[in-house]
Amino acid sequence: MGALMPLEEAQKRVIHLAQRLPPETLPIAKATGRYLAEDLPAKRSQPAGDMSAMDGYAICFEDREGPWTRVGECKAGSPPCPPLKPGETARIFTGALLPEGADTVVMQENVNAEGETVHLMTEASPVKGRHVRHKGGDFDVGDIVLTTGTCLDARALGQAVIAGHGELPVFSLPKIAILSTGDELVEPGQKTALHQIPASNDVMISAMLSAFPAEARNISRIADNMDMLCNALDSARDCDIIVTIGGASVGDHDLVGPAFEKLGGNIDFWKIAMKPGKPLMAGKLGDSIVLALPGNPGSAFVTATLFLLPLIRFCAGATDYMPRQQQAFTTTSLPATTRRAQFLRAKVDASGITAYDSQDSAKLSVLTAANALLCRPAHSPEQKAGTSVPYITI
Template sequence: MKPLLPLEEAQKRLIAMAQPMAAETVSVDQAFGRYIAEDIIAQRDQPAANMSAMDGYAIRFEDRNGPWKVIGECKAGSPPCSAIAAGEAARIFTGALLPEGADTVVMQENVDRNDNELKLIDDPSPVKGRHVRYQGGDFAAGSVVLKAGTLLNAGALGHIVIAGHGELRVGTRPKIAILSTGDELVPPGATSLPHQIPASNDVMIAAMLAALPAQSRSISRIPDNLDSLCAALENAQDCDVIVTIGGASVGDHDLVAPAFKKMGGQTDFWKIAMKPGKPLMAGKLRSSLVIALPGNPGSAFVTATLFLLPLIRYLAGANHYMPILQSAVTSTPLPATGTRAEFLRAMVQDGQITAFDSQDSAQLSILAAANALLYRPAESGPQPTGSTVSYLSI
């Protein structure tokens, strides 16, 4: 019997089959959730000049004990007010440019003003430059503010705009076809007989993809018929990735592999040393990458987390595309593992992780209750309560 492919090797082989998508230029208001295709270079200093971080009065630090004469007012969004000399101050507001000669801001709460005479009532400035934001203190023109492959969240987009950009290059969103197979499937919400089941897997996988820069469409409830499956694969070949769900094993009605072969597909690997998710298959059908996920919901979810989502992130231009392991202390003992890596649905709370008693991959109730996959490498020994283990957040 051919040995099962180790998990890490299978992940590497899948990525090796792919190439990141070509980049496209979009405006900043269309870039949320995408990955930057090239380093973002600042077009300006931020701040562009020395400015106040507080409402108060701009002074010279050497005159920090006052009194001062107020000679002007500096507002945010206006050119700098008149320069100040010894013994002078200028009323200043948060975000206003510091007038020439000033190097420190006294908070308005720390002074008493009578007409244009200003006196100190509390020590405002133990350090020179107090309450001043200096030119280039955040970043300087010409510096790299964000690296290629960075995910564009709300903060990153704000950073790009303040650096002087209104549009940018991002990875193109890959097109994904989701093919859910099985004679037993009925539409969501439809009445099902005992031998039938609502088609949940394609909805679940589409929801997982919705958090990524991808364009997905579902071709659902394909019957267990070779011609029907071949037609569905043909229909999906305009997509960059074709994901099949169910029919990936070796039973008489598991027709994904035969249909894939009949269509001229080239299998790269099939069957992984992992639990759940052993029957996973991957290959190429002309220009499309194909991933065949198992049909049990738990298995489909785990394999999508470990293979499909990293692939989509890689295609979309991410510099960090693999799942990130975290650590927690197990609240229960864990038995030894066999020759397959295991991913147990679990709950992480207050630094502790608890694997559910049942790990039946058909039970969606367990998956819905979980917020983590507890990772146990192949050939791991038993671990007592209190052991530090690795997990993936889900």
């Protein structure tokens, strides 16, 4: 048997083929899901001034025993009340700026107001600064509020806006071409003869990419014909990543590798020590990265999870681009592995993680039922039920 590249080395080499895409500036409303291309400093402090965290009365701590004379009312969204003098208070509402001379807020439940005179009923010794959100308590002008490579999800976008930004520097979207190959493939929904199957892989991979910052186009269902395959690959040279599905093994009708080489592509590696997904191929065709995924649905999904999605995240600017592993207790014993890492379709629930009995990579039913890939590194020893094992959520 020939040497197979270890999984971790293959993942590193795929990333090594890539580079970050150039940045562009987008309005906040169009930046959802993109990755930040620069550290983002705050343009304003938050809060911009001392403000009340409660409905109550603004006082000076030195006058904490009261009584006080009410001289004003401070509302959120309004300029601050006139300054307070000793013995004075202002009615204040949550989010309102504290008037000058006040440094503490007494909750409205703790006072009794009679006309313009306000008496303290409880909380006789309030802590100085209680119920006050102090200027810059969240961040100050110039603080870095988001770092390069941050995914601009709902929380990050909210942070960017509150820090004073209306547009953001982001990495450009990677352009991806998806090609599935095979004489046996027919369009979804069409009737199939015994020797045919509906083309599901390109639909599945496209759906996986829909949640990612990428521009994908389908050049799919290419017959096992050298000229047609070469033409399809050649038409995708404007893309940053070309993904092929099927035809990447070594059979007489597996033409992806020969077509790739015929067009002048450079193969970086072919065949890796993992199951499923051994016949994965990666290389460059001009400036495009070519990632050739196996044709069985389970293999295509697993290799896309471990190689294609990290590659897209990296090109799109993510700092954290590799799949995140979690831990769960296996509900069954797991046999030792040999030289190939294994990724078992599995179900995670309150009882732990359970690998399905069938791991046939052609069975989409098993993949559909799974919500995790149980990770078994190469040369792992047998593991008893109840052992903590790593998994990737899918």
